[in-house]
Amino acid sequence: xxxxxxxxxxxxxxxxxxxxxxxxxxxxxxxxxxxxxxxxxxxxxxxxxxxxxxxxxxxxxxxxxxxxxxxxxxxxxxxxxxxxxxxxxxxxxxxxxxxxxxxxxxxxxxxxxxxxxx
Amino acid sequence: xxxxxxxxxxxxxxxxxxxxxxxxxxxxxxxxxxxxxxxxxxxxxxxxxxxxxxxxxxxxxxxxxxxxxxxxxxxxxxxxxxxxxxxxxxxxxxxxxxxxxxxxxxxxxxxx
Numbered sequence: 201x202x203x204x205x206x207x208x209x210x211x212x213x214x215x216x217x218x219x220x221x222x223x224x225x226x227x228x229x230x231x232x233x234x235x236x237x238x239x240x241x242x243x244x245x246x247x248x249x250x251x252x253x254x255x256x257x258x259x260x261x262x263x264x265x266x267x268x269x270x271x272x273x274x275x276x277x278x279x280x281x282x283x284x285x286x287x288x289x290x291x292x293x294x295x296x297x298x299x300x301x302x303x304x305x306x307x308x309x310x311x312x313x314x315x316x317x318x
Numbered sequence: 319x320x321x322x323x324x325x326x327x328x329x330x331x332x333x334x335x336x337x338x339x340x341x342x343x344x345x346x347x348x349x350x351x352x353x354x355x356x357x358x359x360x361x362x363x364x365x366x367x368x369x370x371x372x373x374x375x376x377x378x379x380x381x382x383x384x385x386x387x388x389x390x391x392x393x394x395x396x397x398x399x400x401x402x403x404x405x406x407x408x409x410x411x412x413x414x415x416x417x418x419x420x421x422x423x424x425x426x427x428x429x430x
Contacts, residue, residue: 204360233417245361245408245421291360295417304412305351305374306419308360 202227202294202302206309213282214317220267221277221312223292231297234268235306236277240288248290251275253297282316289313320345322411322422330428331399339394339425341409349373349414350392352384355406355424367392368414396427404429 203226213219225234236248251259251268259266263283267276279286292309296302323342331337343350349368353361363376367386381397390411396403406426410419 237421242423243406243426244423245410247418247420250417293360298415302374304349304366304415304417305363305376306353306361306410307363308353310360311358 202229202232202296202307204292204294204307204309206292206312208312209310210313210315212315212317213279215282215284217282218278218280219282219314221279221290221292221314223275223277223309225273225275225292225294227273227294227296229296229300231300233295233297234266234275235293235295236264236266236275237291237293237308238286238288239291239311245291249277279314284316284318287314287316322409322420324407324409324422324425326425327423328426328428330430333399333401333429335399336395336397337399337427339396339407339409339427341392341394341411341422343390343392343409343411344420347411347413347420348390349412350386350390351410351412351419352392352394353408353410354378354403355408356402357405361408364394399429401429403427 234251293306351366352364355361365375370386385393406424409422412419
């Protein structure tokens, strides 16, 4: 079974600064997807960024980028130019690729509460 | 395009009762997954439905059951409620054989 670990229960950052959230995972599969989801206090889970394991290039979405280290099974999220609206719980999640044991099913980490201060 | 909707928003039940939660999938999506999120924790996969059949189940007892209807909407039923069932229940819809899931706002269930 896959596991996802987020070792930072809480993080804080000043507006306009950069913050990095950590995530490690464990799997024996070679084909999989990794995701970062954002859950604001309003509860709606929103996809921030995804990474396909077969791609060596790190994914980037505007101010959000990842550092994907496949050998180390590490998948961190960097938020640049932090904004007040980035305040939320952030979850790292794993999904097997097609044919894998958990394809279509997300395995989440415990989450990191990020607070952006003005 | 209509997003994923869930009803009700909040629900309070007594231990031993039964509850039904509802989810309408995003337009065009044929697969629905349910997750349980305890307070301060990450969501846990309950089960997934595709073409009205269960398509995978997490580590949840049989008193958690579900349905999917021809219009792809879905229900989650929980029998014999226990205090530990208090959680946010999230529904996510997707297209079969794709990896992107779209979440609804959730139903907050409190069992007293």
